Structures are given as structure tokens and as C-alpha cells.
Amino acid sequence: MSNGTLPLPAAEQNPAASRRDQPGGVLRALFAPLEQLIVSGGDSRLQLDRSTGANGYFCRPAPCPDTLEFSSSTATSISQRGYDAASNARDALMRAAISDGIESAFDDRIEAMRSELRKQLGLAANIDVIFSASGTDAQLQALHCGRALLGPSFSNVVVGADQTGSGTVFTARGQHFGERTASDHVVTKGALLDGLSAQIDSVAVPLGNGYGGFVGDTELDAKVYDAVERQTFARRNVLLHAMDCSKLGYRAPSDELLLQIAARWPREVLIAIDACQMRLSRRQIAWYLDAGFMVLITGSKFFTGPPFSGALLLPPALTKRILQAGPDLTGLKVYGQQSDWPRHWHGARAQLPAGPNFGQWLRWEAALAEIAGYFAVPDTFRQQALRQLGNDIAQRIDASPHLQLLPQQPVAATSRNEELALPTIFAFTLKRDGAALPVAACKDIHRKLALPSDPSAAPCLLGQPVEWHQDDGGACGVLRLCLSARHITDAWSSDPAHAEAQLGELHQQVATTLARVEQQLTHRDDNEPSKESHGPRVQ
Template sequence: MSNSGSAPRLADRRSPLGPGLPLASPLRELFAPLDQLLVCGGDARLARHPATGRNAYGCSPSPTPDIPSFSSCTATTISQRGYDAAESARTALMASAILHGLVDCFDARVEAMRDELRALLGLGDSGTEVVFAASGTDAQLQALALSRALLGDDLVTVVVGADQSGSGTVHTARGFHFGERSTNDCRVTKGAPIEGLGPVRGVALRLRGADGRLRTAASIDTEVLETVESLVTRGARVMLEVMDCSKLGLQAPSDACADEIAARWPGRVQIVVDACQMRLGRRRIARSLARGDLVLITGSKFYAGPPFSGALLVPSRLAAAIQTAGPLAPGLGDYATRSDWPKRWRSLRDAFAAAPNFGQWLRWEAALEEIRAYDAVPETFRRAALRLLGDGIVRLINASPALRLLPPQPRPAEGDEFAAPTIFAFTCEPDGTPLSLAQCRAISADLRNDADAPCLIGQPVGWGGRADDEAAALRICISARHVADAWAAHPGHAHEAIAHILDDAAAVIARITTRLTPPASTVPAKDHHAL
């Protein structure tokens, strides 16, 4: 059962650190080990396996610099600089909270983080508001709630690229719970409506056809436009979730299509940009906000902050309307707290509990440090490093006879350095046929669970068949951490650092290839008598 119906009171919520630390004493909770704090205030995806201390993605809440990581399209382990930033932030909050009170100091720090994130994204004076969330999935719920507040209850959600979006999107698009435990540690029923938010009618548009082949950009644009037009003609309001960068690095629909929809149906269609991969530059973010879009982002994924840290960017033209809007769905109290919302939205904030979400805050402190580190690297070096790493990974994949690189989609010019791909997806085809999703998952698990030399790659993405599991691709990704670390090593030694990253990628690809190649003892001997 959910605790929805009203925002959970401080004493009603169980401490995510365990029964030994009642949430009625949140300052005491702040003194828990940092590793514990970094995995609280989220959902079951953050839970650590008792034997390994890592979550289901193979990520640890403490730095593991010796484990090669090419998994920034899924989740990454926290870096040392991120860990240190989180510890420093925790220490500073402890000192100020003892003197001035925890809730007020925490609220002030989160508000300051909004300013820092806006500045890092080049949005300092744009009037853009930042809504923090535990993950990109949680941010989708916030986007749906704000869209309903702006457009009304007769809302239909249209998700473009539903087959290459997050696994929770099938639920969040309809206003349903996406797990069995919410961010605020409330027991909920997966697939059940969130009070006041669901059910919402949803339309899922796919990037692949029934035959498993990628559809053309023109056919996707046509379907998106016709779907939205049909819904609006019948009197519905539409929240259109467009894909800036899918799990396989694809964008849909085209910018021209989204521009046309925004121009034709203002006030009837709210565009939400899924930019959770964060493989886009400042100009592209600004472009979407100027069009009036809500933009979903994360501090993990490309920036390689710890999982999970989500946010929703709200353009200035919508922020003013939301500030005077009525209360949001009461069921959001399972997923958000007061400090998630901007201080300017006083009436909206008052419906949520004041309890600090330490885990979400500390993950964002670490993520902001990663964004700062990347932002400090000269743009010319960023572009060169991404190109060198990308070209090297492509060569390594193409050199393996058992792997087939999926062709990347060209990125828009506003992508800045992200006009070049940073996600490299490939199928494993030892006999000319792509391995299934289950087989690719087994390879990924073997790599991360290797006792001697673990490594992390992106989770496999499946397609084909009724369950999208007949074929799948594995992913090797470049992250901001690769670029920042290469620069920090020493500008004069940057090429050596990039070469080391490519050596790690080569070792990963070699291990995958070896796993696909049967041992020599199992290869049938040739019948020399037949020669």
C-alpha cells in the first residue's frame, strides 16, 4: 500500500538507513557513513548486494578507480573527486545545521545548487527553474504532474522512442508507480496509479518496426505528427515526450517536426525532452527551453555522477504559470520532498514533507563536481578527446570478426561536441546472427562480476519478438570523466591518458570476443582424408 493521500510527515517515514536511525532525528542520520548516505533516498535500484557491496548495475558507492568503466549510458561508480565533494558538502552542512537548524540549512544548500547547475549549463539569467529528483524516472513523474497542472486532466502522453527509453517510462507515462518502493521509502504497488496522477492514457511510438528494423526518420516524424494531430482534433491535451538521445544514441522526432508541433498547438501540447543521457551541449538545452519545453536531465549518464541524480528544467514561460498553479497530485509525496521544488513555488512546496533527502542531495553534489571538472577542460580538447576516443572504439569494435557496430545517427549541429557519437552499440554475432537479450545480459554480468578483473559496460538493449528480446546490442560509452581525467593527468600527457583508456576498451572487447569464440578443443578437427 502507498502512503499517498497527503505528503508523508517526518515521523511517518522510515529511515532509509535502517531502524536503528529513526528519521525523527535527521541530523543524527547525517552522521552515518557516507557510503550508506549515497545509496539512500532512492528506490530499489540503489540497493547493494550484501556480498559485493555493489548495486544491480555493478556500481559501488565508494570509488573503484581500478575498474574500467564504459557504462555511462546506464550507471557509473562514484569517482574520487565526486566522493570528496560529497564528503566536504556533508561536513559543511553538519557545521551549519548545528548552529542554524538542519531543515533551513539543507533547503538553502539545495537552492544554491540550482544556481550552480544553471550556471554550469549556461542558464544563469534565463529564468529557468530546476526541480531536483532522485532519478530521471522520478523526474518523468514530475514532468507529468506539471503538464497536468498546465494543460488539465484530459491529458494523453505520447512517448517517442518508447522502445529505447528507460524501463520505468512505460509506467511513469501513465502516472503509475514504477517499482515496489518509492523514493521516500513508501511501499507501493508497481503498475498501480499514483493518487491524483494516474491513470493517464498513453501512446507508445517505437523507433523500430514490427520486423525489428530501425524506421526512417521521415516515417517517425509522420507518425508523431499524425498522432498528435489526431489527439488534439478529438479534444485531448498532449504531453509529447521526445527523445534527444536514446539508449542507442538516436534522436526522434526531428527538430523540424517538434518545432512544427510547438508552433501549431501552443497550450494544447506540452513537449518534454528526454535528455537524461546528457549527451547534448548548452546550445541544444537552451534551444529546447526557448521553445517552451520541459527538459529531463541527469547528473549521472554522460557526466558519470553516481546513480541516481535526476532533474527537470522548467523554462521561464512555464515557471510563472506553475508558481500560481494549484496543488499537484498528492501521490507525488511518495517521490518528492519540499526542497526538490524551487523556493519561489511556495504554495506548491507546502504540500510536501520538509524531511531532507540526503542521498539525492549528496549524489547531486558529486555530479556537480563532475560537471565542473568537464567544464574546466578547454572545449578544443573536449572535442579532440571525444573524437580520438570515438574513432579508437570504432576501430576496436570493427576489428573483431564476432562484433558488428550499429551505425550511429548523425547528431544535430546544436549538439556542440556531441555532434559526434559517444555511445557505441554493437551486436555479438559469432555465427552471423545477433545474440539474444538474455545472452547479452549474461556477457555483461560476467564482465562486471569477474573476480579478477571486473569491468563495466552499458546494459544491453533488446529488440525483436513480442518481448523485444530476440536480438540485443551491448554498449561501450565515453563519459565526461574520461575526458576530464585525461586532461587532469597533464595536458602534455593527455595522449598517453587517452591511449590508456583505449587499452582498457581493447581489453573489454577482447574479453567479449574470446567469450564468443569456442575453445580450440571444441572445434571439430578437419577430415584430412577428404582433401
């Protein structure tokens, strides 16, 4: 390809797809190199660049122990723990396939994974788990579930539309968000999915005020309530997407407002929680589900499973209503497969193609290992480590004459988010000659940090640059330094001295990464900014 990427649909990049039509091809696809399988069954965001061996987010499908990774708001390379879990899972599936057949063994494993995910998140057995290739794909699943209850024509009110993945502007309207799906189908970006003939409007409620700050919590609640009320007054049902949390670390609206909306419009409004960053506690997830809300999650943001993996969680009462309504999943035929949906969703599964998505499955196997590892760490250490590291990051950014930390949301007194009520995304602007750098210049620095020209320098991965509006309304870029579950899991030890030493190493990695950012600001190349490609859309 002219852009230097390795196309996933090609035989050497999508072994499962290329061999599936051959005799015994499904099973033979499992014998492909694990790195190839891990990036299969995904959309173009997983394409690897020929020159770097990484995707557009500079993540690799093999462990990178020497990379300083603070990019979990976007994506992270697979860890050795995740890689081993995926390898072991593949071996186990091969053994099961000998006696049960590959497709039956695969479906059994996906059902078992639903139970494992519920167990790791402390959820009841009657919570349904619908797997997907990414959080963006899960948005399309939520839209189809909502459509079953709200009717073919409704409004999507998206809270934090300015701070969510760029695919949301399409999924909120029932449109294709890319040009190739995770199931290897070519589609037209921006076109309606099959079966969605009626109009689905999208109403954006931004979190930023456009002048260097965020809308206050009380004002934002009022804006969300007003947006919902206007739609219902116009006799349009509403799918309300609440944000927990955004790519800059903000949550909205308040739990109290969500309950108020659900009580006033129990049939006209359906609430979906965008928790794809997974920076919330198990107790908060359970609260959302107990309240009757859908919850969208991933294994590939805070928990650092390999990019990408998504899931939609449904409470039992909502599942019952959707099944009684008979969901039309025509539009999802090009996005998923039967095994994504629980076995008791007979009618839904019948509408979708059979066959496994090995890449999606292996990415979730790796993510489950990361989730289990994090929650095996004592609560007190998780709290202590996140607070210490967060304070260190904020203080170092504040002390820099070239970096400015964006405002952080105050923690609500009633928060159920335990240690994850603490900030884990630290977004900052970069200044050169007193002026904040635009997004293009931030992308250039982001790339140079990830792909250093000095072979002795460790790559540094930060969250992809995003746009921010300054006090005067002018646009600039921000980078994001993010803490993740992997940082805490890898730092923990039952030996206090060893744990302290491991935390000290993390503090040093933070210092090194921020020093490298400042070095980019004070040592400008003659040819800056670079005109190289800066990767795919912001996550």
C-alpha cells in the same frame, strides 16, 4: 533477504530514514558512513548485493579506480572526485547546521545547488530547477506539471518508447514504476498515483523499425506529427515527450518539427525533452528552454555522478502558467520532499513532506563536481578526444568477426550539440557460431565482465544489455560501450604529452574491454548461460 540484497529501508541501509524520528535524529543521520548515505534516499535500484557489495548494475558507492567503466548509458560507480565532493559537502552542512539548524541549512544548500547547476549549464537565473531522485522520478514531476495545464485527462505521446528506461511505460500513464519509492514508501507497481483518477493514455512512437534498423528522420517526424494530430483531433490534449538522446544514442523528432507542433497547438500540446542521458550541449539545453519546453536531465548518465539523480528544468513563462494553474502534487507525496521544489513554489511545497533526502543531495553534489570538471576542459580537447575515442571504438567493433555495430544516427547539419553531436554510445550485437546472442546470453556475459572469476582481471562495466530486432525481425541482445564526461576530464592535462599518454591509456582500456567481450564469446563455459539474477530493469 532470500535474493541476497541488502534492503535499503532497513536501519543499517537507510540511516536518514531510521533516525529521523529520534531526538536530533536528522542531524545524527549525517554521521553514518558516507557509502551508506550515498545509496540512501533512492528506490530499490540502489540496493546492494551482499555478496558483491554492488547494486544490480554492478556499481558501488565508493571509488573503483581499477574498474574499466564504459557503462554511462546505465550507471557508473562514484569517482574519487565525486566522493570527495560529497564528503566535503557533508562536512559543510554539519557546520552550517550548528548555527542554522539542519533542516534550514539543508534547504539553503539545495537552493544554492540550483544556482550552481544553472551556472554549470550556462542557464539564466530565471530557469527553475526541480530536483528528484532519478530521471524516472523527474518524469512523474513533468507529468504533474503537465496535468496542471492540460487537465486531468490527456495523452502522453512518448517518442523513443522502445529506447528509454523501462519505468517510462508506467510513468507515462501516471502509474508507480516500482514497489518502493525513493522516500521509502511501499507502493503497488502499475497502480495509479494518488490524485490521478482520470485516464492518462500513452502513445508510443518507436525509433527502431523492428528489422535491424531505425526509422528515418523524415519518416519519424511524420509519425510524431500524426500521433499528436490524432490525439488533438480526438479532443485530447497532449504531453509530448521528445527524445534527446535514447539509450542507443538516437534523437527525435527534429527541432523544426517541435517548433511546428508548438506553434500549431500552443495550448493543447506541452513538450517535454527527455535529455536524461545528458549527451547534448549546454547550447541545445538553452535552446529547448528558450522554445518553452520542459527539459528532464540527470547527473548520473553521461556525467557519471553516482546512480541516481534527476532534475526537471522549467522556463519562466511555463513556470508562471503552472503556478497560476495551481498544480496538484498529491501523487508526489510518496516520491519527494519540499526541498526538491524552488522556494517560490509555495503552494507546491506545502503539499509535500518536509525533511531532507541526504542520499539524493549527496549524489547531486558528486554530479555537480563531475559537470564542473568536464566543462573546465577546453572545448578543443573535448571535441578531439571524443572523436578519436569514438573512431577507435567503431573501428575495433567493425574489425571483429564476432561483433556488429548498430547503425548510428547521422549528425544533422544544423546541430547545436557541439562535441556531443558525436556518437558516445556504441551498441553492438554479439555473435557466436554465426548467430546473434539473445538478451539472456548477453546478460550473462555482461555479468561475467563485471564480476570476473579471475581475481587478476579488472572488472569491465558496459551499458546493460537491451533488446534489438534483427533484419528478419527476430530478437537478440546488444551491449553498449559508452564514452562519458569522466573519460575526458581524467584524460585532460595542460601538458600535451601527458594528455596524449592519458588518451592512449583510454584507447588501451577500450581494446582490453572489447577483447574481454570476444574472449567470452570464444570460450564458453559448460554451464552457460548462467541462471543467476541479472539485476534490475534496463536503464
